[in-house]
Amino acid sequence: MDKLRFNMPEKVLWHLGICAGIIIFFILAGIIPLSRYNASINKDIKKLQQQIEEQKSLNSAYAMLMKNMEKKDLRILPNPAKTTLPRQEASKFQDVFREVAEKAGLKTVSVSPELSALTGSSNYLLHTAVVRGEFINFRKMLIGLGYLSYMEKIEEISLQQYPDGLEFRLKILIALGN
Numbered sequence: 001m002d003k004l005r006f007n008m009p010e011k012v013l014w015h016l017g018i019c020a021g022i023i024i025f026f027i028l029a030g031i032i033p034l035s036r037y038n039a040s041i042n043k044d045i046k047k048l049q050q051q052i053e054e055q056k057s058l059n060s061a062y063a064m065l066m067k068n069m070e071k072k073d074l075r076i077l078p079n080p081a082k083t084t085l086p087r088q089e090a091s092k093f094q095d096v097f098r099e100v101a102e103k104a105g106l107k108t109v110s111v112s113p114e115l116s117a118l119t120g121s122s123n124y125l126l127h128t129a130v131v132r133g134e135f136i137n138f139r140k141m142l143i144g145l146g147y148l149s150y151m152e153k154i155e156e157i158s159l160q161q162y163p164d165g166l167e168f169r170l171k172i173l174i175a176l177g178n
Contacts, residue, residue, distance in 0.1 A: 078146040084177030085150040090125055093174055096148065097129055104141035106133035109167070122176070124152055129170045138168055150175050 085093065094111045101108045109130040131141065145151055156171040 077143060080147060080149040082152075082175065083149040084123070084175040087176050087178065090174075090176060093125075093127060093150075097127070097145075097172075100144040100148075101129075101131050101141050104133075104144055105137040106131040106141055106168075124173050125176050126155070127170075127172045127174065129172060130167060131170075132162070132165055132167050135166060138166070145172070148174075 090113065094113075097111050098108045109132055111127060111129045114126040114128065131138070142154075145154075152173040152175045154170055154172050156169070158169045160167040160169070
């Protein structure tokens with residue numbers, strides 16, 4: 001076969017070359033970066049869709065947690081508004097203390113007021129209480145005592161180990177009113 005020869009002027013070949021160059025330039029300068037940009041946008045879209053699905057799956061857990069927050073938690077310690085116990089009813093504390101200790105599963109050995117603190121115009125009465133039992137029950141008793149609005153504070157707690165369990169000695173201060 002002989003060489004193929006086109007009978008085209010040289011100027012037309014230059015124009016064809018320039019046009020082909022411009023087309024190649026547009027492909028390299030426009031279409032390829034645009035396709036890369038679209039690929040990164042598609043990757044971002046997929047990532048956001050995965051995050052949306054994750055949020056949807058966590059929504060049920062969040063709703064359950066919010067529902068549980070509305071319920072009263074039994075592990076929250078009581079904090080009633082402080083009041084005073086009338087002086088005439090000061091002996092009432094001993095019965096209340098025995099009842100709280102019994103509910104907690106502890107055996108009350110003694111509950112006695114410090115009479116020296118009762119004289120005068122003191123607004124507080126100190127009680128010394130001794131109970132026996134297990135430590136977990138002692139915790140329950142302390143929580144029960146926390147519900148008493150006239151209990152000011154527990155000044156001292158001492159523990160003594162015995163073969164049949166622990167003995168707890170408490171010095172409890174209650175607020176007295178008129």
